[in-house]
Amino acid sequence: MTPLLQVKDVSKYYGARIGCAEVSFDLYPGEVMGIVGESGSGKSTLLACLAGQLAPDGGEVFFDTRAEGLRDTLRMSEPERRMLSRTDWAFVHQNARDGLRMGVSAGGNVGERLMAVGARHYGQIRAQAIDWLGRVEIAADRIDDRPGAFSGGMQQRLQIARNLVTGPRLVFMDEPTGGLDVSVQARLLDLLRGLVREMGLSAIIVTHDLAVVRLLADRLMVMKEGHVVEQGLTDQVLDDPQHGYTQLLVSSVLQV
């Protein structure tokens, strides 16, 4: 089986400071990988580099494209990369406002992604938007409301609908449940897990919440000061951490 994403020695420096250094891993179709670490450990920098939002200073990122097989996404032309981020890739931001168009209706937010890949039939676009609002548990009668009229949890679910409507194969998520209250978090986790299984998605999820990665991620990567200090099967890393930093991280979680 070919990996969907091959990451080789990706590094990003902010002047003399390390953003992330020499990160390598393979992600296979259907796999969900979590990246954990404290604030400033480089996890969001790494995610932005992988998703083509930040140009790394070194390394290679190969993505198994539908048409041409493995391509180095860091060396592709800008239009090609933009096409990829509209079709095969999706990016779910921590702050839903960063991933939504706040001046456009909920239905428009979902429909816009479809139009970007060529959908033109208004009736079909609207029908698909209603279908997706339903999947993320937003009532169809809210389709013409703007996201500003939604609660934080609803905005986050709308952002997920907008991202997944085009059937991407790889989803990048930056703290998708951060800033949401716990009951909403649980609902979102359930939703994400169902979508990952039904659509066979691969995902890379950055979070600092170990409970979230245990439930969502198959594999886990632990970062500290820009370096990957440990990676492996999620429950193995959490139940039997090998690196001192991971041991500290796991033993610092407060029990409810």
Next chain:
Amino acid sequence: MTPDPVIALSDVCKSFILHNQGGATIPVMRDAALTVTAGECVALTGASGAGKSTLMRMIYGNYMTGSGRIMVAGLDLVRAEPREILALRRDRLGYVSQFLRVVPRVPTRDVVAEPLLATGTGRDAAIARAEALLRRLNIPERLWDLSPTTFSGGEQQRVNIARGFAYEYPALLLDEPTASLDAVNRDTVLTLIEEAKARGAAILGIFHDAEARGRVCDREVDVSAFAPVAA
């Protein structure tokens, strides 16, 4: 002709290194070896702290193994890639732990059906099988639509067992499956184990209940023999 064992351990060693407690190294397992063949149920015995659960977790892959070989249904857990272990857990190796760990808000019926859905059983058939197991384990039907996170300890234990037996794994690990169960449910669980053996499952379990052990287990392996302290 003796069939190849489904689970086979040899020369298995493990230590815990506590980096935040002065780098203390605690050896916990030395030269562990055992086999379980299809249709056989083997009990791990030994005093509390002897390493029964540790060994089970090493076989399931959530504890790292220092050295040796742990073969389960053709895969060496000691050297396997995460995705190979995930595939093994999906369709060859089941584990009934003492604790239920699920996404909140997911209905009990779906929690139990999940291993079947993950291995390609159709939704209707998976739900039907889940409901049959929940009924056998005396989980009241009115609870099936609710998340098991709010259930009592005994109910959670039974949901966990239903989930573990929903899909017919060739190899199965059971961590105290009859603890905190009443006589009727205990009998049901032991019958489920006997049925799994009859269809050819290789089962390795921890049973503190000596009577249960006597009824379903063919052999016992004392893990104290694998203690690392020099005699």
